[in-house]
Amino acid sequence: MMDLSLIFLLSLHLSLASAALFPEFIYPNFTATHLKFIDSSGAFLVSPNGTFKAAMFNPGAQQLRFYFCVVHAASNAVTWSANRDAPVSKSGSMMLTGNGLAVADEHGSIKWSTPDFRSPVSALQLTETGNLVVLDQFNTSMWESFSSPTDTIVMGQRLSMGTTLSSSVSADDLLTGGYKFVLTASDAVLHWRNLTYWKMSMDVSVYVNSFATIGFLEMNQSGVYLFDHNGSSVVVRLNLPETGFRLARIDQSGQFSILSYSGATRKQDFVMPVEKCRVPVVCGTNGLCSRGASADSTVCTCPTGFRATPNNPNFCVPSDSAYSLPVSCSQSERSESLNSSNSNYLQLGHGVDYFANEFVAPQNYGVDVSQCRNLCSQDCSCLGFFFENSSGSCYRLEDAVGSVMMRASSSRVGFIKVVVHSATSGFGSSDDEEGLPLVAVVLLPTSGLLVLFVIGILLCRKYKQNDVEFVNSLKNYSKSMSFDDLEFSIPGLPLRFDYEEIERATKNFKTTIGTGGFGTVYKGMLKDKSLVAVKRITNLGVRGKSDFCTEIGVIGSIHHLNLVKLRGYCAQRRQWLLVYEYMNRGSLDKTLFGNGPPLEWEERVEIALGAARGLAYLHSGCEHKIIHCDVKPENILLHDQNQAKLSDFGLAKLLSREDSSLFTTMRGTRGYLAPEWLTSSTVSDKTDVYSYGMVLLEIVSGRKNCMTRARSHSLDEDSSSQGTAPCEFVYFPLYALEMHEQGRYSELVDPRLVGRVTSQDVEKLVRVALCCVQEEPGLRPSMTSVVGMLEGKTPLGAVAIEALNFLRFYGRRFVESSVAAESGGLSDVMVFPGANVSHGSNVSMSTAAFSFISSQNISGPR
Structure with a gap:
């Protein structure tokens, strides 16, 4: 009987101890180890509703590294860690004393601690938002984990300007890694070795509302917001689906991800950069990153002239054993230059670029490739360089080299410095002739004074009103x-x-x-x-x-x-x-329709995507919707690497009263005007979508939608070179519709690209374009949806043939008006099915139809 009473009392004591095992507060002279709380996975403190727990935790269930952490209970995701750079064994402890918090190893050596406080510590609290707070006797906060973030922030946590999140080495090793998420005065950026490799504002789903100085970042159920210092206005915003719990993290892969959780189920709401080849060392030192089958997959190889080391496949070294990679000098040694005769350069292949070149200004302008090489050779911190012929710009790779990436549209040529072990090699020697093409040697010096690279100056706007x-x-x-x-x-x-x-x-x-x-x-x-x-x-x-x-x-x-x-x-x-x-490559029409080298298919897709992103921002990313009203190739300008930018947006109000009276129902250019312009219907952002669809067809075909050609020649030849040969008049959108109905997409691609692009690739752009040019504005997709379809994130829309039958009327009218304009002489006519045009018939010019609009741009060329 006595034994039973003893057992009962012991059981009661254990149950009470268990009930008190997870308090919201703990008090000084408290010590916790993983072993002491092993039945509860090391947890000794929980938030009021149990959303978060504090524990001596071992991520990934490994048994070597234990950390004092705050953990999201449902998913076991670590949201903050104290001793990330000094893990302890399972015998290590967390101690709360009147002086503060500390983490000690099994021998009692302090590995981490809070700063000294002016007042004694009264308690430690874990809030429902996941914030660990040290309180004094008046319940005033003296220290918070939210103020010292590691690699993660959670909803309700404020990230101040200048604060950094640093990646971990791996999911179960929380040691500080090389990638950083930094909140600057103008943006949120990703860094590697102080080099930018992505900006939050670059993403098409991110909207920049103003140029006010950024004060802090906050995240809630509906998105991420970058506020000004007063918190009175949103400078940058990212809208996300509503969710219960969300965290944002710079992970070991170098990507910044926003994750939402429903219990233990995780969903990725946002990631940047999507293209992993933009991550600095995704393929290791000197590794070459190529895009895989999808945007988020990569293929890592070594560039031409390099091979992987046996012990480290992510480290590429020169294939020729006569060369080795130099070691960057330390800061104190930078005044001592390398002997240029001991160094040489291996040229990277065509279309290879470096992640940082897009974000930094060239170190030197107006030089030729030899000068760029000499400048690198004289600096022991320089490990290679990229040279841009068109602007004479020299980009040096200093201190460390990450991965390089394939970019078909790159206009830069890259060189990696190597140390020469033999005296036979030198810049311009026979061994190096493959590294520097003859055309570069001839042409580059003539461009030494051209400075075409423009670095935009971010303006700090302090105006506080909307x-x-x-x-x-x-x-x-x-x-x-x-x-x-x-x-x-x-x-x-x-x-x-x-x-x-x-x-x-x-x-x-x-x-x-x-x-x-x-x-x-x-x-x-x-x-x-x-x-x-x-x-x-x-x-x-x-x-x-x-x-x-x-x-x-x-x-x-x-x-x-x-x-x-x-x-x-x-x-x-x-x-x-x-x-x-200044856009140094001019407008798209000159490149697309000119006599120079044709744009490759990948370049056309990037241009189409860039223009779509620009329009999507005007329509839905600004404080007030802006309708461009004149989307055409002339208003799509190209910069380095054929980066597409829209011009002349928001300028319609600058027309004089006299001129603007002519455009009460029309603004735009013949060939790109949506049907609603002609019927005095309401003009909306879907008007721009129509014009974009027409431009997209021209990007596919490499020719104007409305054109003439000699009857005896192929579709790609313009009549301007055919003398007095009989002409056919081609309305390409109708031709595209017919080829879509027959599934003959290869017939639509620029003939100069035949054999270099698949029918499936052409089909994708043609279907997007036809969705955009449907007669009823409500049937056209938004530009945001267009971006999603081009990126592959959104399924392609269904093409409603009945909504495109108006193209048959437009095609017929184009043919009729073009024939009538032939100075009274009638040419042979290319009649599309359904056009019902009789050969040799007289055509009236009085009909108020689309094709009778003057061939001059209504708004004038820009």
Whole structure:
């Protein structure tokens, strides 16, 4: 009986101890080890509702490394760790004393501790948000884990500007890795060795609302938001599906992921960069990363002239044993240069680029490849370089080299420095002739003074009101001033240039690079040697001054990778000038329809995707929706690597009253006008979608949608070179529809690419284009959906043939009007099925039909 009573009391004591095992608070002179709480997986502290637990935890159930962690209970995901760089054994302990928190190893040596406090510690609390808080006797916080993040943040946690998240080495080894997520004053960026390899604002689903200085980042159930310092306005936002619990992490792979959890089920809501080849060392040192079957898969090899080491497949060394890789000098040794005769360079293959080149300015401008090589040879920290022929730009790889990546559109040539063990090699020797093509030796020196690479200057906007108030204030301000009062500088506006500075930059407006309905565009070079395009506005009406101020405010507040950036303005001496970044490869129409080398298919897809992302941002990423109204190849400009950027968005208000009266129902260009322009229907963002679809068909075919050709020649030959040969008039969108109905997609691709692109690839773009040009605006996809289809994230939309029958009418009218325009002489006509055009018939020009719009651009060439 006595034994039973003893057993009962012992059981009661154990049950009470178990009930008290997971308190919300613990108090000084508390010690916890993994062994002590082994039945509860090391947990000794929980949040009020049990969402989080604090424990001496071993990620991955390995038995070597134990950490004092905060863990999301349902998923076992570590959200914070104290001693990540000093793990302890299972006998290691966490101690809470009146002086603070500490982690000690099995011998009692302190591996981590909180800072010294002015007041004694009263308690340690784990909140329901996962924040570990050290409290004093007045329940005032003296230290919080949220203020010292490791690689993860959770909902409700604030990440301040300048704060860094650092990746772990692996999922079960929390040692600080090489990748960092950094919140800067203008963006959230990913770094490796202080080199940027991705920016949050680059993602098409991320919207930049203003250029105010960023103060902090917060995440909740609906998305991620970058606020200004006061928290009064959102600078950058990322909308996400509603969820119960979400965390964001820079993981060991170098990607920044946002994950949501439903119990133990994990879902990835967002990841950047999607393309893993952009991650710096995804394929190790000097490894070559190529895209796999999908955007998130990679293939790692060694570049030409390199081989993998036997003991480390992620480390590529020269194949020739006469060469070895140099070791970068330390900071103290940088004044001592390497003997250039002891170094040589192995050229990387065609289309190879480096992740950092997209984010850094060249170290040298206006040099040739030999000068770039010599500069690298004289610097022991330089381990290689990339050279851009078109601009004479030299990008040096310093201190460490990560992976290189295949980019078919790259215009840069890469060289890796090697140490020569024999005296037979030198730059330009027979061994190196393969490394530097003869055409480069001949052409590169002639481009030494060209500076075509523009680095956008991020403007810190401190204006605290929203965009509507800002624009309205500009309107009211401008109405109350005389013209010359516009020599002003208001916080929030882009940079204001003096007229004399613009004159010097353009050499008194010497070089014209374009003309249009708004005026003339000139090429210029600013003091910092960056090239700009200066647009002189000439057709301003009565409200021109107010509209000019409005447009500066609107366009200046828009920032996206695929939109041409407004760098500044000038309003002096009765001159109205807008200064844009210079796009050194010109407009898409010149590259697409010109006589130069054809764009490769991969380049066309990247251009199409870039233009789609730019439009998606205008339609849904800005504070107020912007309809471009004139999407066409002339308004898609190309920069290095054929990066596509939309130009002339938001400028329609700059038309004079006299001119704008002509465009009450139409703005745009023949061949790209949506049907609703012609019926006085409501114009919406779906109008741009139609125009984009027409451009996409031209990107596929490499020719104008409305064109003539000699009857005896193939579809790709323009009639301009055929003399007086009889002409056929081709309306390509209708031809594309018919080939789609027959499944003959290879008939539609640019003939210059035959054999270099699959029918499936062509089908994808053609189907997207046909979805975009459906007659009913409501049936057209949004530009966000178009981006998803091009990226492969969204299934291709169904093409409704009945919604495209209007193309047969358009095709017939195009043929009729083209025949009638042949100076009274009728040519042979290419009649599409359903066109019902009688050969040799007289055609009336009085019908108010699409094809009778003047062949000149309604808004003027830009």
